[in-house]
Amino acid sequence: MIRRSRSPAPPGMNRRRSRISALPLAAVAALVAGVAPGAGVAATTKRVVIKDIEFTPATVSISRGSKVTWLWRDANVPHNVASRGTKRFRSAGTKNTGSYTVTFKKAGTYRYVCTIHANMRAKVVVR
Numbered sequence: 001m002i003r004r005s006r007s008p009a010p011p012g013m014n015r016r017r018s019r020i021s022a023l024p025l026a027a028v029a030a031l032v033a034g035v036a037p038g039a040g041v042a043a044t045t046k047r048v049v050i051k052d053i054e055f056t057p058a059t060v061s062i063s064r065g066s067k068v069t070w071l072w073r074d075a076n077v078p079h080n081v082a083s084r085g086t087k088r089f090r091s092a093g094t095k096n097t098g099s100y101t102v103t104f105k106k107a108g109t110y111r112y113v114c115t116i117h118a119n120m121r122a123k124v125v126v127r
């Protein structure tokens with residue numbers, strides 16, 4: 001049911017309405033400006049898809065404080081995510097579905113593998 005106002009809209013109403021609809025735009029602009037605590041660069045989350053016995057993309061570049069989320073998309077082949085060297089991160093066990101997220105706080109190159117498929121190698125570059 002539609003409720004109609006009995007009196008016609010007062011003059012200036014259209015202008016007031018457009019000013020109100022401009023408010024969310026200002027909020028979006030503030031988000032785009034990316035006010036990140038501490039660092040001057042906005043934190044982001046990048047995705048790596050695990051499919052066809054590959055990490056795609058093989059290299060992701062992010063800024064410090066950003067995240068990488070790995071998404072398991074190989075229904076019939078289990079995989080894992082395991083860092084190499086001293087910078088450690090490792091997904092729990094091997095699996096076929098789900099996701100795993102790591103927050104990278106320090107700059108550097110983080111190489112990782114799937115421990116059951118020797119050819120599955122990739123890296124995260126944090127600036």
Ligand SMILES: [Cu+2]
Binds near residue numbers: 079080117
């Ligand atoms: Cu694998």
